[in-house]
Amino acid sequence: MRAMAFEGVGRPLRAVERAIPRPGAGQLLLRVEACGVCRTDLHLLDGEVAVADPPRILGHQIVGVVQDGAESGRRVGVPWLGWTCGACDYCTSGRENLCPRARFTGCDIDGGMAEYALADERFCFPIPAGYPSAQAAPLLCAGLIGYRALGMCAGARSIGLYGFGAAAHIVAQVCRHEQRRVYAFTRAGDRQAQAFALELGASWAGASEEAPPEELEAAIVFAPDGSLVPLALRALAPGGTVVCAGIHMSEIPAFPYSSLWQERSVRSVANLTRRDGREFLELAPRVPVSTRVATYPLEAANEALDDLRAGRFTGAAVIVLDA
């Protein structure tokens, strides 16, 4: 099979030929139809998050068709959370996202930038009907992480989204569905992203340094830029929360205590639980979430990553395999 392999930090992915993997007990062999590209993939390429035992096939938003067994022909999704121990205090208290032995798809185990992939069947989700595979792929990380982050914004009616990429374009639609007001923050002058946010129902779109027209009850920072955290705190109403949704962020600059005073808080969101996955994939078709995707063939995975880094598209990048 054809695959794109990560061989080391700072090097582009390399097109390789691999044997089609054989499923072990409890594993599904999937023919990959689509695999979303995520900012986490850039952190892996840049060495900001470590990849276990390269060469490694990246890609953790996989939509594939089961190739054998009772489930043959069924379309499933494979997320970032690829395996957990099931026995630790985190796993047994509904917090498997924090399992210290967790293994992540396209990082600790081979992912979906290939014609075929293996997945632990316990960590696969059914794909909602009505979503072509390319449109479904971004639901599996951008959508799921966004949904988990939104869960940390409990009753907030006004929500700021800092960085309007793949995750924010999905979360904005869920917010509107739940009658929450969305304020979209982008790089100064990024008219394209601001127009996209307004099109998706944001009440306002502007530069991250700008003050929104009302105080925010919560803010989610999707961009990997620590300097956004004090800016988001400054835009918060008393009691509000800033949720950092990325796996890596540049250093957060110092800020005055008055920005945090009045019971404001800053927290992070890590990974996902299978419960998040089930809930979100059930919710997505009811919103209905519509994903905007830029598609690339497998061999153009490096181009997709470069375009993501440079912000050359709106929405999400997805690698599409020919049937």
Ligand SMILES: [Zn+2]
């Ligand atoms: Zn991701």
Ligand SMILES: [Zn+2]
């Ligand atoms: Zn565990």
